Amino acid sequence: MSGLLLGMDLCDDYSQICRIDPLSGHQEAVTLTDEESSCLIPTVICKRKTVDTWFIGEEAYRRALFNEGIMVDKLINLAMRDGSATIEGVKYSAEELLYRFIRELIAIAKKSFSCDEIDSLVFSVQSLEGSFLDLLVRIAERCGIAREAVHILNHTECFAYYVLSQPKEVWTNICCMLDLAENGLHYYEMRVIRGRKPQIVEARHEKLEEGFSLDVLDSTSGEHMADTILTACAERLMDKKVISSVFLTGKGFVSTSWASGLLKTICNKRKVFAGQHVFASGAAILARDLLQEVSSFPFTCLCEGRIMSTISLQARLDGKMEKVVLGEAGTNWYEARASVELIPDGTDTLELSVAHYGLPRVDRIRVDLSELPQRPNKTTKIEVIVSFTSEENMTVRVMDRGFGELFPATGRVIRKDFMLE
């Protein structure tokens, strides 16, 4: 490994980029300039007037403030809506703007660490939405990063990876996190279920209704009100739970001096950490782990964005019945894609088993193959491709691959969508 291993957290208000050392695992946040100490980079872009020069982060704000350029903010939201922005009469797609933003971030990381190669890049985003994820992959490829080196996680998964990378006493019991950002207040919780092999990590996320604008913290009375709100939230969410540690993150927790009530509540026999780099670090930790021969995280992670069922089928190999797993519970749905080549023998139905995590029930789902060309028995090879459009929606495609030149393929495809409940 000679290239950079990066984690990049993309949020509507701030983004972060974190580099992890391939050997020591030490993480280091990237700042835009030497003067800036904060690793929080505003997710904004500004085009300098009449010139094709672009600025990002605080510099973009400054240029816009001095009327030197036109700024576009909320780039993530814009991209998720497949929106666009018109600057000096030119319409820029959200993808184009986000590409320029990410390209700049990567360029800064490369410059900071004097390295031109990227071996692994993991994006961290609030939620995994199909078209947005495709967009991120396209952008990464435009930035010269190979598809297989790009991965995308949601915040819950990044939180879980970050916590699991900490000493064991941090996650002996439940771990919680409050993320106070411009876009709202988010609560994360995770626990490791022991006694199973591999061990299960259950993580969840909840957007709390009690979120407020961070402008509230500009006044003493506002700070008091915010503290009261968060204290009530913490009491409600953490009551009667055996919690080992609590993390505080987000722009709202850059300083915790205003949250004395909250700290008093959560510091009750628990470890409390405040930091701004949980998601970017979690992503960077995975970026490194993906390149290891043996993962440092031998866990099955069950959380939003991960499929909750194991999809398999039975087939004969060398005369013996084998279980072929096409999707395993705990796999990121965006990356859970598997294909297998089969030859139906005396059957025109493909049967898949769906074993739901935590339930004794195993469902059977069937795909009728009678639409495929009629040929003698065992002379049709089919490729079964299982993919997901969310953690609950599975697509099964069956493609006719024929039987070599003896029975040429027609390329006919049978597609079925299933809802995994």
Add this chain to the structure above:
Amino acid sequence: MSGMLLCRSRQVNEPYYVEELGIYLYSGEELSYYIYHNAALIDDDFLGERLFRFIGRELGMEELEMKLRKWTSQAELSELLLVILQDIHYYDSEELFQFRENLRAQERRSAGMKMKEKADALFRLGRYAAAGNWYERLLNSKVPELGGADFRGKIMYARAMTFARQYDWEEAARYLWNSYQLSAQEETLKSLFRVSQMDGTISLPEPAQKALADCDTAGWKQEMEEAHQAAASSGKAATVSEWLNKDNIRRGYGLREIVREWKNEYRISLGGL
């Protein structure tokens, strides 16, 4: 046994060419299928370097390759074919038992019958020139079966059919008349009549004309016309008609594919062994 067979997803760089079929085989399953359904075409030459390399290097079955290399000079062809089928696991034990029985029956057959079976198999595969060569070889051989008029008549008839499939009506008519003289089958005369109708320039020998004059040639002609009419709206003609009714782009593509297929069939039919 019903269910699904899991394919070995190994990429084959150099497929195995089967001259008899004019096609390439890309997997162990295809190789098994070829052996199972075309045992009559397979002789000792099949177990050669080309096959061993395909099994070992391309299919990644080095153990099977080693076994075959070791046993080729010691074991019977049929036993080695069974070893291949067993190791690839495309056929289950019941199917393998059936294959073994067929091989045994084949082995018990006389040399003449074996030659006929090979020729028949080539004919079924559309390799008419190759089948014709084998029928000719059989007719010129000294196998005892040829002493019987019935057997010789059958081979003559089959040889005539190979000419007919290659549009050589004159030769087809000659062999059909020879066959009729040996077996005196009305069906042969009927075929002779049809062939003569396909090419009006053929001059049949006088005895053949006489024999046909005593038959219901009017009825046969009627049958032929009906068959022509039926053929115009079914099979390949129907496929062509379907493509002709499509838009310009699809029509062009479809018709090109059909012509390509016909050309291929024609090339295969001419391939001699």
